[in-house]
Every structure is written in C-alpha cells, then in structure tokens.
Amino acid sequence: xxxxxxxxxxxxxxxxxxxxxxxxxxxxxxxxxxxxxxxxxxxxxxxxxxxxxxxxxxxxxxxxxxxxxxxxxxxxxxxxxxxxxxxxxxxxxxxxxxxxxxxxxxxxxxxxxxxxxxxxxxxxxxxxxxxxxxxxxxxxxxxxxxxxxxxxxxxxxxxxxxxxxxxxxxxxxxxxxxxxxxxxxxxxxxxxxxxxxxxxxxxxxxxxxxxxxxxxxxxxxxxxxxxxxxxxxxxxxxxxxxxxxxxxxxxxxxxxxxxxxxxxxxxxxxxxxxxxxxxxxxxxxxxxxxxxxxxxxxxxxxxxxxxxxxxxxxxxxxxxxxxxxxxxxxxxxxxxxxxxxxxxxxxxxxxxxxxxxxxxxxxxxxxxxxxxxxxxxxxxxxx
Numbered sequence: 001x002x003x004x005x006x007x008x009x010x011x012x013x014x015x016x017x018x019x020x021x022x023x024x025x026x027x028x029x030x031x032x033x034x035x036x037x038x039x040x041x042x043x044x045x046x047x048x049x050x051x052x053x054x055x056x057x058x059x060x061x062x063x064x065x066x067x068x069x070x071x072x073x074x075x076x077x078x079x080x081x082x083x084x085x086x087x088x089x090x091x092x093x094x095x096x097x098x099x100x101x102x103x104x105x106x107x108x109x110x111x112x113x114x115x116x117x118x119x120x121x122x123x124x125x126x127x128x129x130x131x132x133x134x135x136x137x138x139x140x141x142x143x144x145x146x147x148x149x150x151x152x153x154x155x156x157x158x159x160x161x162x163x164x165x166x167x168x169x170x171x172x173x174x175x176x177x178x179x180x181x182x183x184x185x186x187x188x189x190x191x192x193x194x195x196x197x198x199x200x201x202x203x204x205x206x207x208x209x210x211x212x213x214x215x216x217x218x219x220x221x222x223x224x225x226x227x228x229x230x231x232x233x234x235x236x237x238x239x240x241x242x243x244x245x246x247x248x249x250x251x252x253x254x255x256x257x258x259x260x261x262x263x264x265x266x267x268x269x270x271x272x273x274x275x276x277x278x279x280x281x282x283x284x285x286x287x288x289x290x291x292x293x294x295x296x297x298x299x300x301x302x303x304x305x306x307x308x309x310x311x312x313x314x315x316x317x318x319x320x321x322x323x324x325x326x327x328x329x330x331x332x333x334x335x336x337x338x339x340x341x342x343x344x345x346x347x348x349x350x351x352x353x354x355x356x357x358x359x360x361x362x363x364x365x366x367x368x369x370x371x372x373x374x375x376x377x378x379x380x381x382x383x
Contacts, residue, residue: 025050033094036077043242043368049081054242054284054352054368054383132192132270132359138178142228145210153221156199158214162228165211169230171203173213176227182254182362184272185377191272191361194255198222200231242354247278249285250381253353253374254362262373265351266366271380275358283355285365286383287374291345347379 030049046053078094142164147154154160165173179194199218203211215222251273256263263269273279351370355363367374 025052025055027051030081032081034079034081036073036075036079038075040075045079052383054244054354131195131197131357131364132182132362133178133195135193137193138176138195138227141176142173144175144213144222144224144226144228147224153223154215155218155221156215158222159204160201160213160215160222161210162201162213163210165203165206165213165228167206170233172216172231173201173203173228174231175199175201175215175218175222176229177223178227180255180259182270182272185252185254186272189361191254191274192359194270196220198226201228241282242284243282244383245278245280245283245285248382249273249278249283250379251277251285252290253287253376253378253380256374256376260376262375263367264370264374265368267374269353269365269367269374271353271355271363271365272361273380274361274363276360279355279358279363281355281358284368284383285353285355285380286349287351287353287367287370288347288349288379288381289372289375290347290377290379352383353380 027049034045034048036045043053080094142162144160144162146161148159151158162173175198176195177198179196181193182191183189184191198220199222200216201213202216204214205212213228251271253269254272255270257268257270260267271279271285350372351374352368353365354368355365357364365380
C-alpha cells in the first residue's frame with residue numbers, strides 16, 4: 001500500500017492553472033499560500049479554498065480527458081493564490097529554483113506518494129472486494145469446512161480448513177459472507193446481495209481436497225461455511241475526480257456498511273442506482289432527508305419480519321410525538337399519523353456522498369459531509 005502511486009487529480013498545465021471563482025465559491029479565508037503536507041487530500045486542500053470542495057474540477061476547467069488522465073501534486077509543493085478582479089482567482093504551483101551542486105550532481109527520484117483525492121484508508125478495503133453479488137454467486141466459491149479445535153468463531157492468527165482452494169489461484173484469499181438483500185425502496189426490486197468482507201487468509205498447505213489456511217486479517221468474526229475468493233493481483237486505483245453527474249440521478253441509500261440504520265462521515269453506504277443508470281466513479285451526489293420515509297415509513301415497518309400477536313406483516317400504527325400543556329388531560333387518545341400527513345413536507349439537503357465503486361444496478365459511496373446522521377432510505381440526487 002505504501003508503494004502504491006496515488007494520483008491527485010489536480011490539473012497542472014505549465015505549472016499554472018487558473019479558475020474563475022465567483023465570490024460565493026471562493027472562501028474569504030482562503031490562504032494566499034499553502035504548502036502541501038503528508039496526509040493532505042484533494043478534498044481537504046480544496047476545502048481551504050472553496051465553499052464546495054467537490055466543485056474544483058469545474059473551477060479548474062478540467063475536461064473529460066484531463067479527468068481520465070490526471071496530473072499529480074506531492075507533499076512539499078507550494079500552492080499560491082493570486083486574486084484579480086472582477087471576482088476571479090488564479091491558483092499556481094510555485095516553481096522552485098534549480099539548485100546546482102558541485103563537484104557533481106546527483107538526481108534522486110521524486111516521492112511517488114502523490115496526494116490522493118480522499119484518504120485511501122477510508123475506502124481501500126472496499127475497492128477490490130465484490131461487494132454486490134447475485135443470490136447464488138458465492139455458492140461455488142471455496143469455503144471453510146472446519147476451524148481449529150472446533151471453535152465457533154475465529155479471527156486473525158487462527159487456523160482453519162477449506163475446500164475448493166487451488167494452487168493456481170494464489171496464496172492469498174479473501175473471506176466473505178453473503179449479507180442482506182439490497183432492495184430498491186421505490187420499485188421493491190432486489191438489486192443484489194451485499195457480500196460482507198470478513199478478512200484475508202494465507203494458504204499454509206494446499207493438501208489434497210482440504211487446504212490449511214491461516215487467518216491473517218479479520219474485520220469481524222469468521223465462522224465455518226464462510227466463503228473464500230482469491231485476492232486480486234491488481235493494486236487499487238485512487239485516480240478519480242469528484243464531479244457532478246451529467247444526467248439526472250435520483251436514488252436512495254439502501255444500506256449502511258455494518259448493517260446500521262444511521263451512520264455519518266466517513267462511512268460506506270450502498271445506493272440504489274448503478275452504472276446502468278449513469279453513475280460512475282467520482283460522481284458526487286447530494287443527500288436529502290426524505291421526510292415521508294424518515295417520519296413515517298421507518299416508524300411503521302416491522303424491524304424484523306412479522307410483528308404483533310398475530311404475526312402480521314401489516315404496518316404498525318404510528319402516533320406522532322405531542323407535548324401536552326400542564327393543564328391538559330393526564331390520559332388522552334392520540335391520533336394516528338398517516339403518510340399523507342407528512343407527504344407535503346419538503347426534502348432537506350444535509351450532506352454529500354462520493355461514488356467510488358459501481359455495479360450494474362447499485363453503487364457504493366463514501367459519505368464526505370453530513371450535518372445530521374445519514375439514514376437508510378434517504379434520497380441521493382444531483383448536487
């Protein structure tokens with residue numbers, strides 16, 4: 001990972017790149033000069049200059065070809081902001097003078113650790129994992145048939161035994177478990193199933209029909225019958241640019257990683273739209289609180305399967321919160337809240353999510369900003 005060349009998608013043309021920023025886009029506190037340091041990201045640097053950091057490709061006038069073939073910036077580079085009327089600004093990469101040494105000059109390669117768009121640690125575990133699978137896609141994969149000393153749950157450092165592992169697919173394998181279905185709340189269609197990444201294993205002995213493996217990494221407990229897939233040999237690619245979709249997109253957050261109902265930045269969420277709908281890696285979407293879903297749907301649906309004495313799937317009656325005055329009755333019959341009562345309430349924008357991996361009918365994004373908890377069923381659309 002440390003040797004991975006991470007691209008900062010920052011346009012540098014002849015060491016000078018200009019953008020036209022109106023007064024509402026450039027921050028009043030934008031620094032005149034900034035030195036890039038280790039740990040910076042494109043998003044954090046842009047946040048020093050712009051009120052909406054994701055919009056920097058538009059302000060730098062990047063075209064689609066430049067987005068696909070980005071330039072790089074490195075720790076130690078100095079950015080200089082030049083302000084000029086009317087409401088325009090120019091950001092330059094400061095050119096350092098050439099220093100000649102004697103009696104000889106020794107050239108050293110430049111640090112390959114270019115500044116990434118966002119923190120690689122936030123999404124690296126999710127870039128090469130098949131997070132969305134079909135209902136039977138993992139059935140034919142290698143599986144853990146037994147654990148050492150017949151333990152129920154194992155983790156990093158433990159030994160297990162697996163069938164279906166072959167020498168030609170390598171020594172390192174990733175461990176998965178099929179998770180919940182991803183269902184579009186609007187169409188009720190099943191988009192796929194989340195493949196929960198559990199960790200990695202290294203083959204100790206290929207054996208005959210059963211191989212001995214050692215768990216080298218675990219994100220949660222690993223059980224018998226969990227599945228294994230060979231680890232991809234390609235390194236993760238972080239070279240993408242945040243930008244708005246060119247076509248109208250409107251979907252929902254259908255899942256939050258870890259089976260949570262609410263989450264926040266930086267967290268991984270599954271979206272109900274994918275590449276078939278026009279989503280691509282780098283797209284930034286605004287998150288809106290769906291009042292009808294948040295105030296009504298989530299409060300009337302059973303949490304787990306059937307509910308009530310009769311085991312019915314019917315929605316539960318939802319009563320709105322009400323504070324009675326001091327001289328009000330001690331006992332009063334509350335009126336049930338109907339969906340029509342909240343249908344007219346406007347959706348409220350409160351955050352941003354950036355897509356980092358797409359599938360045909362679903363996508364995964366990283367929550368970049370949120371002023372309130374991000375909830376399942378909230379709306380994602382063009383910013």
